[in-house]
Amino acid sequence: MSTAEKPSYKVIGTRPIRHDGVDKVTGRALYGADIKLSRMLYGATVRSPHAHAKIVRIDTSQAELMPGVRAVITSEDVPEQGDRVVELGEGAVNMRHLAANVMAREKVLYKGHVVAAVAADDVHTAEEACARIEVEYETLPPVLDLLKAMSADAPILNDDIRTESIGSAPSGSDQQTNVAKHFMFEKGDIKQGFADADIIVERTFDTAMVHQGYIEPHNATAHWNADDKITVWMSTQGTFSARQQTAELLLMPVSSVKVVPMEIGGGFGGKISVYLTPLAALLSKKTGRPVKILMSRTEVFEATGPTPGSHMRVKLGAKSDGTLVAGEAWIAFEAGAYTGSPIGAACMCVFACYDLPNGQVEGFDVCVNKPRTNAYRAPGSTHVAMATETLVDELCEKLKMDPTEFRIKNAAGEGTRRVDGPVYPRIGMVETVEAIRDSEHYKTTLDGKFCGRGVASGFWFNVGLKSSVSATVNSDGTVALVEGSTDIGGTRTSIAMQLAETLGIAAEDVNPVVVDTDSIGYTDITGGSRVTFSTGIAAINAAISIQEQMCQRAAILWETDAENVRYEEGHLVGPSDQRLSFRELAEKLRELGDAVVGYGTSGSETQGGAFGTHCVDVEIDPELGKVQILRYTIAQDAGTAIHPSYVEGQMQGGVVQGIGWALNEEYWYDEQGEMHNPTFLDYRIPTCYDVPMIDTIIVEVPDPQHPYGVRGVGEVPICPPPAAIANAIYDALGIRMTELPMAPHRVLAAYLGRNTDD
């Protein structure tokens, strides 16, 4: 761990046992599928076998006749949204599209698109009833290729889409199109920049659609009460977001929906949008009983939000001394059936690691007949890191510069303005490169004929946003901490530790709980690497409020004014050096007035972010094209690592997902738009045989926007691996891979054809 003038913390930086650990290892933790309610019904869905078709007719009569079937719904039961556009926290959302994605109306736009749903006494009856629902389709030609989808003569998926221009993009036309969004960001003079460049590299890249691959499938249980209050139990990355989406889709006030968070078996961005919740609610409304729906793994693959496949053309120019002078990017993302890909973030991230004087980024969000894409861990940034970091490697090669030297020379730093506008506060990009440069791994020579080493960097935002917590002092000196942030990556503990640090008590003496939307103040999603940062600030504010109240109570006890009492390292200190520990005063609170309850909120937006630099060694089987990871080291700026084990776990987990994306994962579609590998047998995520232990170097460049300097760490580790591995493959074989995944057949083909391809 690299540190500089690190403050002395008592709790931060230690590794207490996680508060939810026992429930997780004993199987007591309750996930969405574990809910059982009195008189609960089970739901199932009818899904389109076609990627693109008109719905001509749906006959539910045979299903409705089945004993045990309690309700059937189609799009006729889903409220019409008209032209509503609603601010859903993460941006303005076309509600007609969101509703149609939940239940197709008129058209189906991807295989697996829901067209009807059933509630029955048991799941088998529900599934059998689904099989008896007859849907007549008029098939349409599927649009599966990104570039073809952009062409003027492509079949149109959504007849209400016109290209929306963002940034400096030219105004869109009034033509029907599959291009939903057109981004343009510019900085400096791109023409002059390339004119000044001594070396220019340019390549085209393609990445496959990949899935987050969370363990737990989507789930929702809903009860629509007789008073039109709807309670939902589900695993979600954001209870308040799920509440608002559900309420807006049902045309109900947000306060009529209560979302009760269950434990969540992975999200990675894929558990923000609602899919089943409105269906369960509508089935409950029809039956008056709670309805539970679970997805199968195939439904998860075919019909939830993976990250888009992409097509990118990126160009970099540098002076012969290694100074980057210009960068240009053209990026198209598969939106899937409806707009919503992370193309905007991709445009912001593509050159985010570098201090680039002249840049232009153009991005396109393009509808294709695949599931509507969604966030996946640093959404969009992994795609563009594959492009930029491969080209940086190529520049280094041509400049004969060490890749760490080049990155240190050109790294973004405090005051750097990104191409899309924002100016960085203190960031740790350079420090992560230095950490790799100085690592034992990087200093060790790699031998072996088909072995290679690659380096790549990556960036992701910390978004800030709103959080609320409350914290109550118990008479035994412990603190009950109430949060609205659902805990995916250990944030119960990382937030509890910040409260504990501020109060000067032990992490074990804080008991964090995540509660429903009726029981805590508004809290944005667990996403955008924001929770340890922003909910942490809320917890610190609550702790400061508790400090003040404890000083007041001690002042009553010592018959002095509160201003004469100091709070020092978990102790109250009076004007005559009276001294009580937090616990000792807690035990006396009964006689000292109102309960001591601290509350805290946070709501800033931040311009900081997290950077990481990775180094990977690979060995390639020249006959099979299989890439084996020999050694992997990740250096990442955590600002201040609250719980280093969690930070390391996030770093390692991100790398593993990045390795999967780099080498194996992809949606295999046929020409009719059917995915041929929608199971974990055929969609190959890395196993323990595929990855070595990932070595981690936590770099700590405190974020000045957080009292303890925290940076979100959960997302950026997924960004560099594909590029780092591609660079390592180049080092080993002399071939530049530009298509993900770099599966054996592609590596082999590139290696065998290297003289013609490169």
Add this chain to the structure above:
Amino acid sequence: MSTAEKPSYKVIGTRPIRHDGVDKVTGRALYGADIKLSRMLYGATVRSPHAHAKIVRIDTSQAELMPGVRAVITSEDVPEQGDRVVELGEGAVNMRHLAANVMAREKVLYKGHVVAAVAADDVHTAEEACARIEVEYETLPPVLDLLKAMSADAPILNDDIRTESIGSAPSGSDQQTNVAKHFMFEKGDIKQGFADADIIVERTFDTAMVHQGYIEPHNATAHWNADDKITVWMSTQGTFSARQQTAELLLMPVSSVKVVPMEIGGGFGGKISVYLTPLAALLSKKTGRPVKILMSRTEVFEATGPTPGSHMRVKLGAKSDGTLVAGEAWIAFEAGAYTGSPIGAACMCVFACYDLPNGQVEGFDVCVNKPRTNAYRAPGSTHVAMATETLVDELCEKLKMDPTEFRIKNAAGEGTRRVDGPVYPRIGMVETVEAIRDSEHYKTTLDGKFCGRGVASGFWFNVGLKSSVSATVNSDGTVALVEGSTDIGGTRTSIAMQLAETLGIAAEDVNPVVVDTDSIGYTDITGGSRVTFSTGIAAINAAISIQEQMCQRAAILWETDAENVRYEEGHLVGPSDQRLSFRELAEKLRELGDAVVGYGTSGSETQGGAFGTHCVDVEIDPELGKVQILRYTIAQDAGTAIHPSYVEGQMQGGVVQGIGWALNEEYWYDEQGEMHNPTFLDYRIPTCYDVPMIDTIIVEVPDPQHPYGVRGVGEVPICPPPAAIANAIYDALGIRMTELPMAPHRVLAAYLGRNTDD
């Protein structure tokens, strides 16, 4: 409704539909018995058939051999408490006694006393296993009579009890005794007072042990997790009290126990003490699985806390002009097996309605072989009202004064010092008497040979204590209100209305929820007529905090300072007369900084209280002795009635319970201490055939200690009925009834023997 200079409220005083109404009428509300958990076991208890015995031996071996039995516990599994005395919110509690009441150790002290408990796969197996547990007892003579129990030669129930002296009582001796407490309160010069009196009346009274008769039996489900965190689901009047009792009994920190409140089917003071919860927890600890235990009705009668039977001698002296000059009371209460009767409150209440210059009150808490008594609606006050109000009636008769005139002349008022010390702030005793005097009922002549009319007054405290609430503004302009006060009598609505009034929004726009002990600040029990008063103050404080935050947010919107924004009647008003409703600003909050969350606590003790005066007409069947209630009017000072329907409901409900106590209810013990009527077939609570519609007059003399003048209203209506009915019986038959219940056989005996008795 009588009002004077009443402020103009928009929400207070209206009658919105209760927030929990739909769940209650549709059967969706979840009570303690409705809990089902994965792998849950069912518990049952072995109870003593004897009222007083030593436990010689318990053989659980046959029970443990039964298939399906998972655990058996006896007192050996209950942690030993030693001499611990713990402050449990309602006073210092001898933990050895509390533990022994939950599970008998060495001795059983009443029939129904738990000696063992079983957890099994189903309740039938658990009950059968209980039947196979052999307990060998050595029976001891039961002590059932209050006066005999006080005698020096009485068998001793608890060998560790020595008389505790309270107030000005002489110090107790070091002798073993059944007299656990001796109270003495004095004011003025009692001898001189009676010497100055022209008329003195004195009588002896006896009241029977009676039960609260709540619909829902006691219940507890507990899960002792592998990390030694214990979760409890139960219906209780106080989650934090239940938490502390359970933790202390298990020798665990309070924060290791989480109490989740279920809906509560009546409490009336009887659902404060824990009975089953520690047993369920210990069975869960042994099995690693959740354990649910429910009581039968017989168990509820025999082994939970009824209100004590009493023996009282009270004496009043008045001048011939009707001025009360002296009062003396000697009161003994059945504590039951262990100390804990409301004798202290009885001593404070006995003369609380009157401005008595000279008084002396002596009280005794006496152990007998009956269940440990507990609070029951204005605990202790009904007993003493029976005595005092009967004697006041007798004084009026002798003075030939109208009973309302006498009470108005002598009523306690602002500045009156009670015999036990406290001085009243503004109270409404006189106004309740005036309301009865001026009522159509009182002005109407009652005819009929065996008909009579009686008047009586009563007093009960509002205790204040601690409450915490939080309240979050939703984007649809509603407010989510989180409370720790379990809702027995409609307090979700009465608290929500105070929040709504303060914010100037509709009651329907507040959504109140009652949450578990981990999710809200410390909150004392729902008891002592405190919740609408004290939790209401907390809610008002939360609303004021929301007002301030809303002004800040409006100031951001209007680009001014918060001090330039006014909050007026649910609107934000800016310096240039900009105007936004609460809802309009709520819709804009997303862009205006942190979430708006208001928090409030309260913690004052109060010296106020509630008074009521009742008038009843009865007709008596001279052959059967049966008393029929013809007409009943209650006038009560509610301070300010938040939700008049609830206030009226409390008034009517209290009167009905008072009528039951007056006329029918009692524990029928035989000489061995066996209760012969432990079912609702034989323990006769009033039905709709027994009571007319109770007419209510809400008097409003605002309590200056509450921003809206609220007084707690739930308890005092039970106090006057027995005395009012006794006075009516006297009016009808010329006999003074001095024993409760005034069941037909007693009325008939008194009537037939009236010449000798009176």
